[in-house]
Amino acid sequence: MKKNENEKGFTLIELLVVISIITLLTAVILPNFRSAEKQLALQRSAHKLSQDIRKTQEMAMSAKTFNSYVPSGGYGIHFRLSWKTYYKIYADTNNNQQYDGGDGEVETVNLEKGVYIKNVSPSSLSVNFKPPDPTTKITTETNADSAAAIITLSLEADSAKEKNIRINRAGLVEGE
Numbered sequence: 001m002k003k004n005e006n007e008k009g010f011t012l013i014e015l016l017v018v019i020s021i022i023t024l025l026t027a028v029i030l031p032n033f034r035s036a037e038k039q040l041a042l043q044r045s046a047h048k049l050s051q052d053i054r055k056t057q058e059m060a061m062s063a064k065t066f067n068s069y070v071p072s073g074g075y076g077i078h079f080r081l082s083w084k085t086y087y088k089i090y091a092d093t094n095n096n097q098q099y100d101g102g103d104g105e106v107e108t109v110n111l112e113k114g115v116y117i118k119n120v121s122p123s124s125l126s127v128n129f130k131p132p133d134p135t136t137k138i139t140t141e142t143n144a145d146s147a148a149a150i151i152t153l154s155l156e157a158d159s160a161k162e163k164n165i166r167i168n169r170a171g172l173v174e175g176e
Contacts, residue, residue, distance in 0.1 A: 060129035076128035
């Protein structure tokens with residue numbers, strides 16, 4: 001049988017080659033997509049933490065009310081190394097400029113799935129913003145003052161991938 005010059009179509013071999021190329025590209029791209037997705041979760045968590053620190057600072061500067069009154073000690077954010085997947089924003093109701101049992105809890109913020117707090121330096125710290133300036137005070141659980149703090153977030157799947165958030169006594173928040 002003679003093939004007509006006007007007939008167009010794919011041969012079986014051409015179709016198999018195209019399917020093989022698509023399968024190969026999918027096999028290469030899919031693992032990288034999962035890795036990028038985890039890296040993006042780490043990036044989002046670091047940005048959220050930076051925003052929450054600034055939000056806490058803004059709550060103190062704007063004299064936001066907590067339980068119908070403005071807390072005399074302002075607002076703060078507290079980290080403990082044992083709290084691997086969350087941190088707390090608090091109202092300093094007893095005016096001691098650190099988190100303890102006498103303070104009001106504003107919010108517990110959970111990190112994204114697969115992201116955890118790898119390190120807190122100094123360990124177990126409170127960053128407190130007291131109005132009207134606001135004054136920034138970084139303290140440990142032993143009441144020691146610190147000039148700066150670093151919170152390190154990392155991926156559970158790859159602890160070598162990490163993001164650092166720095167806070168200094170002037171209230172400056174920096175992230176990688």
